[in-house]
Structures are given as C-alpha cells and as structure tokens.
Amino acid sequence: MAKEPGIKLEGVSKCFESRTGPVTALETIDLDIRDGEFFCIVGPSGCGKTTLLRILAGLEDSTSGKVLVRQGGGNRPLNSMVFQEQSVFPWMTVRANVSYGLRLRGVPAKERNEIAASYIRKIGLSKFADCYPHQLSGGMKQRVSVARAFANDPEILLMDEPFGALDEQNRIILQQELLRIWEETHKTTVFITHSIDEALCLGDRVLIMTAHPGRVKAIIDIDLPRPRDIAEIRTTLHYNELFQTVWLTLRDEVLKGKELEMAQGK
Amino acid sequence: MAKSPHNTLLFRTLSVLSPLTLLLVWELLARIHAIDTRLFSSPSLIVQAFAPLALSGELILNTLVSVQRVVLGFVAGAAPGIVLGMSMGLSPFVRSAVEPMIAATYPIPKLAIMPLILLVFGLGETSKVFTIAIGVFYLVVINTMAGVLNIDKIYLDVAKNFGASRKDFYLTVAFPGALPLIFAGLKLGMGMALILIVAAEMSAAKAGVGWMIWRAYDMFDIERMFVALIVLSVLGYIFSLLLDAVERWVVPWKQQ
Ligand SMILES: Nc1ncnc2c1ncn2[C@@H]1O[C@H](COP(=O)(O)OP(=O)(O)O)[C@@H](O)[C@H]1O
Ligand SMILES: [Mg+2]
Numbered sequence: 001m002a003k004e005p006g007i008k009l010e011g012v013s014k015c016f017e018s019r020t021g022p023v024t025a026l027e028t029i030d031l032d033i034r035d036g037e038f039f040c041i042v043g044p045s046g047c048g049k050t051t052l053l054r055i056l057a058g059l060e061d062s063t064s065g066k067v068l069v070r071q072g073g074g075n076r077p078l079n080s081m082v083f084q085e086q087s088v089f090p091w092m093t094v095r096a097n098v099s100y101g102l103r104l105r106g107v108p109a110k111e112r113n114e115i116a117a118s119y120i121r122k123i124g125l126s127k128f129a130d131c132y133p134h135q136l137s138g139g140m141k142q143r144v145s146v147a148r149a150f151a152n153d154p155e156i157l158l159m160d161e162p163f164g165a166l167d168e169q170n171r172i173i174l175q176q177e178l179l180r181i182w183e184e185t186h187k188t189t190v191f192i193t194h195s196i197d198e199a200l201c202l203g204d205r206v207l208i209m210t211a212h213p214g215r216v217k218a219i220i221d222i223d224l225p226r227p228r229d230i231a232e233i234r235t236t237l238h239y240n241e242l243f244q245t246v247w248l249t250l251r252d253e254v255l256k257g258k259e260l261e262m263a264q265g266k
Numbered sequence: 267m268a269k270s271p272h273n274t275l276l277f278r279t280l281s282v283l284s285p286l287t288l289l290l291v292w293e294l295l296a297r298i299h300a301i302d303t304r305l306f307s308s309p310s311l312i313v314q315a316f317a318p319l320a321l322s323g324e325l326i327l328n329t330l331v332s333v334q335r336v337v338l339g340f341v342a343g344a345a346p347g348i349v350l351g352m353s354m355g356l357s358p359f360v361r362s363a364v365e366p367m368i369a370a371t372y373p374i375p376k377l378a379i380m381p382l383i384l385l386v387f388g389l390g391e392t393s394k395v396f397t398i399a400i401g402v403f404y405l406v407v408i409n410t411m412a413g414v415l416n417i418d419k420i421y422l423d424v425a426k427n428f429g430a431s432r433k434d435f436y437l438t439v440a441f442p443g444a445l446p447l448i449f450a451g452l453k454l455g456m457g458m459a460l461i462l463i464v465a466a467e468m469s470a471a472k473a474g475v476g477w478m479i480w481r482a483y484d485m486f487d488i489e490r491m492f493v494a495l496i497v498l499s500v501l502g503y504i505f506s507l508l509l510d511a512v513e514r515w516v517v518p519w520k521q522q
Contacts, residue, residue, distance in 0.1 A: 059423050081427045089419045091442035091519045101428045105383070132519040152428065 006035035006156065006188045007056060014051050014064035024213040025051040028065065031207070031216065035070065036186040038148075040203035040222075042193060042250060044257030048214030049192045050084055053158050056190060058080045072155040077101065080149035084160040086132045087158065088141045088148070094120060095129045097144050101152030112151075119147040122177055139166045150181065157189040164194065175201060176230055183227050196246050199228045200239060208249050211257035217247050278507050307488045312496075315489030329497055332467070332474040335391070336459045336505075339398025343459075344452060347406030351448075354407070355414020356440050370409060375402040376458075389470035397466045402455035409451025413444030446520055449513045456505050460498060475501070 007111050009031040016023045025048040034038045042047050054060040055067060057079055067080065080101060088097050095116050096103075102112035120129050123143040125136075142165050149157060163171045179202060182189060193199050199206040200222055208217045222242060224233055233239050289309050295301045298309030303311065319325040354361045380397055387393035417439065425439045467476030475494050483490035513520075 054423075057427055059426060077429055079427070081424075083424065085420060087424050089424070089439075089442075090423060092438075092444070098423075104428050104430055104434055105440075129428075134519060134521045219383060 006037065006070050007031070007033040007190070008068040010066040010068075011061045012052075012055065012067060012174070014048065014055065014060070015063045017081040019230045026062075027213040027215050029214070031189060033188065034204075036188055037052055038182060038189045038191065038202055038204045040191045040193060040199035040206040041121075041209065042246070043201050043209030043214060043217075044211045044250075044254045045194070045210045046257060046261070047147060047211050047253070050160055052080065052115060052214065053160050053190060053192060056156075057158050057203065060099060067161050067251050069156070075105070077105070077152055077154045079158050080154040081153040081158040082142075082145050082149045082160060082162040086141055087114060088144045090133050093130050093132055094125055094136070094144050097133070100148055101154075105152075115151050119151045122150075122181070123147045123174070123263075139170055142143065142166060143170075146178075157187055157191075159189065159191045161192050161194060163198065165222070171198075172230060177228070178202065179228055196243055196250070197234070199246070200224070200242055201228065201233060206246060207251070208246065211253045219258075220246055220249070268289075278486035285399070298464040304486075304488065307492050311489050313491045316493050316496075319493055325493065325497065328473050328475050328494075329501070332463050332476060333501065335466070335474065336393050336398060336463050336501075339462070340402050342395060343402030344406045344455060347403045347451070347455075348410050348448060350442055351407040351410025351451075352414060352436065352444065354411040354433065355444065359413070361368050365411075368404070372404050372408070374415050376462060380465065380469070384469065394463070394466040394471065398459045398462045401458040401462045403459055405455040406448070406451040409447045409454070410444055413447030413451075414440050416447065417443035445517045449509065449517065453506065453509055456509060457502070460502050461504075464498070466467065 002015055009029050012029040012031075013024070014025060014026040016025055029052065041052070055062050055089060056069070059081075071078070089100070092100065095113065098119055099107075099112040099116035102115060107115075116124070117129070122148065123142060125140060125147075128136060128140065133144070136144070137212055142162060146159070146162050149159070163174055166174065175198065182202075191199075191202060193202075203222050205219055205221055207219050209215065210217045220242070223234070224238060224242070292301075293309045296306070296311075304328055316325075347505075349366065350508035374426075376397065379400070380393075383393045383397055383400075387396055421439050421443060423433070425435055430438065437519050463474065464479060467474040468480050471477040475497050478494040479491055482488070482494065
C-alpha cells in the first residue's frame with residue numbers, strides 16, 4: 001500500500017466573523033493524513049474539530065493555508081461526511097436516505113437498492129427500511145447517517161463523532177462493524193471522537209488538538225495489532241499505556257477549555 | 267382523567283347536539299315570529315327552497331361553474347407561486363430582486379384591484395379566474411419562500427457534500443423540505459379563493475354560487491341566499507378535506 005499523503009494540510013487557519021468579533025477556530029494546522037489510514041481526532045469541545053472536518057469536506061474554506069486532497073481515479077466521490085448533528089433527511093425513508101449518494105450519481109435504482117439494503121442490514125435496521133426518520137430513535141438516525149456515507153463508497157470517509165449519541169451497547173456493535181468494514185476496504189478515514197477509548201480502538205493515529213484556538217498538540221501512533229477485537233484490545237497492557245499517554249496530553253487542554261468556557265460565561 | 271371514554275362520548279354528543287340545538291332554536295324563534303323570517307328565514311323554509319333548486323339542476327350547474335373557476339384560479343395562482351417562491355427561497359439574487367415588489371403589493375386588498383382586472387381582462391371568465399389566482403398566488407409564494415428558508419442548513423450541507431447539482435438541490439432538498447409550508451400556503455389560498463369567488467361573481471357573471479347570492483339579494487330571495495351560503499360552506503369543507511388528503515399522500519413524513 002502506498003503511504004503517500006492522502007490529505008495534506010499546510011498552515012491551515014480558520015477565522016469566523018461573529019457578532020462579537022472574529023473567532024479564531026483553527027490556527028496554523030500542519031497535517032499529513034496517509035492514504036488508507038484511520039485517523040482519529042480528539043480535543044476539548046469547541047477546539048475546532050468540526051471546523052477542520054468541514055474544511056476537508058469542502059463545506060468551509062480555510063482563511064489561510066493550503067489543503068491538498070489526493071484525487072483518486074474513477075468516478076468515486078471524493079468524500080462523504082457523517083455529521084455530528086441530526087442530518088438524516090426527514091422526507092426520505094431509511095432506504096432513500098442510505099441510497100441518496102448513489103441516486104445523485106445516477107446509479108440505476110435496482111443496483112442502488114441492493115447496495116442500500118446491504119448497508120441497512122449492517123446497521124441492523126432492515127425492518128425499518130421503509131420507515132421515515134420521525135419513526136426512529138436518535139441513535140437509529142445516526143446509524144442511517146453512517147450507512148448513507150458508507151453506501152456512497154467515497155475515497156475518504158469523514159466522521160464527526162458519529163457514535164456520540166449512541167448507547168454503549170450499540171456503540172460497541174457499530175465500532176466493531178466499522179472496524180470490520182474498514183479492514184476490508186482500508187478507506188482513508190478521518191474520525192472525530194470525544195472518547196479516548198474509541199480513538200484507541202479504531203485508529204492508526206490520533207491527533208490531539210489544543211483548546212481554543214485549535215492547534216496540533218500531538219499526534220500519537222496507535223500501534224495496536226490489527227485486526228482488532230474491541231473487547232480484547234482493551235485488556236492489553238499497551239492499550240492502557242496509550243490511554244495514559246493520550247489522557248495526560250489531553251488533560252491540560254480540557255482544563256484550559258473549561259476555563260475558557262467559564263470566562264465566556266457559557 | 268380528562269380522556270376517559272365517558273368524556274369522549276360526552277364531547278362527541280355535545281358537538282352534534284349543539285348545532286342541532288341552534289337549528290331548533292332558530293326554527294322555534296321563526297315559528298313564534300320572534301325573528302323576521304323575511305330576513306333570517308328558518309331551517310324548514312331553507313330546506314323547502316333547497317329541493318326545487320337541487321332537482322331543477324340549477325344548483326348543480328351554478329356549483330360546477332364556481333368550482334371550475336375556483337380550481338382554475340387556484341392552479342393558476344398556486345403553480346407560479348410555488349415556482350417563484352422556491353426560486354426566492356434558494357437564490358438571494360432572485361429574492362432581493364422580487365421580494366420588495368411582493369412586500370409592497372401584498373397588502374393591497376385583492377378586491378381593490380378587481381375593477382382594474384375587469385378593465386384589463388373584460389367581463390369574461392378570465393377576469394374571475396385571474397382575481398382568484400392573484401389572491402392564491404400571494405399566499406402560496408410567501409409561504410413557499412418561507413418554507414425553503416426554514417429548511418435546516420444541515421440538509422443543504424449534506425446535499426452539497428454528496429455532490430448535488432442545482433436540480434438535485436431543488437428536487438431532493440428544497441422542494442420536499444418546503445412542502446409542509448407550501449401546503450400551509452395552499453390551504454390559506456383555498457380559503458382566499460372562496461372569498462374571492464363570491465366577490466368575482468358579483469359583477470358581470472351569469473352563473474355561479476356567488477352570482478346566486480347576489481341574484482338572491484336583488485330578488486330579496488332569502489332562502490335562495492341561504493342555500494347558496496350552505497353550498498359555499500360545503501365546498502370549503504370538501505376542498506379542505508381534499509387538500510388534507512393530498513397532503514397526507516405527498517408529505518407522509520410529516521409528524522402528526
Ligand atoms: N459558523 C460559525 N460562525 C462563528 N463561529 C463558529 C462557526 N462555527 C464554529 N465556530 C466557532 O469555532 C470554534 C470551533 O467550533 P467547532 O469546530 O464546532 O468545535 P468542535 O467541533 O471541536 O466542538 C468554536 O468556538 C465555535 O464557536
Ligand atoms: Mg463538533
């Protein structure tokens with residue numbers, strides 16, 4: 001597998017204009033994300049993780065700096081994003097939501113229904129394929145949103161705390177499923193999470209960001225063997241060492257983030 | 267407590283009983299001459315007037331004439347209303363170009379421009395259909411635009427992320443997302459259409475339910491007038507049932 005950079009950020013900064021004046025969300029981010037890598041991002045809330053992902057998705061322009069994304073061949077879409085908030089179309093059934101990307105790309109109905117059905121099965125919602133989102137729980141909607149991104153078969157998967165709203169059991173099942181699919185495809189994945197455990201279970205590397213404004217604090221290799229079993233990996237000594245390392249690096253930033261929030265009276 | 271079966275039955279009985287009581291009181295007051303039947307008629311007199319009107323086919327004919335005008339005017343107003351409202355919602359360019367005109371002309375009572383419409387379109391069908399269309403158009407265009415503007419921005423991001431073309435934006439996000447408010451506009455528009463049909467048939471009409479009312483006024487035929495009023499109310503009810511049914515069919519995802 002070629003390990004040339006799939007995504008390269010050079011001095012990327014993002015400044016928002018808000019009513020109270022400019023807000024610097026990201027400051028001079030330098031980053032290489034390798035082709036086929038599972039790259040996790042953790043950081044205190046409000047540090048700019050979502051902003052970074054939106055820049056990668058092309059939904060937001062950086063204020064300065066360069067964003068290079070290696071263009072794959074063929075007509076596969078460049079990236080698909082799983083949004084942090086509820087983003088499943090209320091006016092489409094589960095099936096229509098999951099096959100949305102394929103429909104826009106003009107994949108014939110029969111083929112896209114087959115693909116959608118297989119992903120709907122993977123997220124355990126086969127019985128709900130013809131339901132509308134208002135009939136689903138919040139966690140089920142988030143699973144639909146994950147399936148929608150996967151079914152689109154993009155070069156790069158961008159996931160913004162996709163399992164944040166799920167209960168523990170469902171989260172573990174979906175993490176395991178995500179690992180399985182990823183190990184089949186080795187799709188470049190950028191995965192935001194607030195859970196150190198999740199980052200360690202899933203990722204090849206984890207980026208720890210500083211509190212507001214977001215900068216690169218550290219990038220830590222997660223050299224746990226693959227294929228991984230989530231239950232098993234947690235019992236290993238190395239997992240615990242990594243957990244310590246990440247937490248100690250993150251702790252100061254989380255505290256700083258808290259202070260900032262207090263200062264802003266949030 | 268509040269929703270015991272006993273109470274449900276009570277409420278249902280009440281909602282049947284109270285209009286019946288009103289009719290009875292009305293009839294009674296007419297019989298003892300407490301009200302002037304030349305002005306206020308009575309339920310029995312109205313029923314007596316209804317039968318010949320219905321049997322001669324006169325009532326059906328006038329109803330059909332009005333229904334045709336309402337439907338034509340409704341479609342002629344709603345279709346461009348939806349298209350323009352969608353464009354205004356999606357394009358800031360179209361919105362800033364068109365919205366001031368809509369905002370400035372919306373407050374003009376539609377009845378006030380009827381004479382102008384008559385001058386422009388003459389006394390034929392067109393002027394009546396156009397009057398209704400104008401009234402429907404404003405309500406639909408305003409609601410459709412609001413419907414598009416109210417769509418959560420996240421859905422636009424999703425569409426963009428999945429590479430939606432301009433047409434995809436319209437068909438998969440803007441239109442379905444705006445549908446609940448489009449229907450709100452259509453329902454308001456239907457109410458407006460029924461108001462305007464009576465006004466439009468006041469002048470230069472030779473048939474229609476509204477015309478029946480004005481004709482009854484000229485001839486001081488109170489029963490005929492009441493029959494026409496009842497037809498209008500039934501029409502309004504049927505149209506709203508139809509719109510509700512279409513809405514349930516087109517917007518099955520709307521939460522009850
Ligand atoms: N559209 C926007 N306008 C103004 N400020 C924004 C906007 N989006 C995000 N921000 C600000 O940028 C910072 C980073 O936000 P975000 O990327 O959502 O953080 P995270 O996902 O890490 O919680 C926050 O301070 C937030 O208030
Ligand atoms: Mg976020």
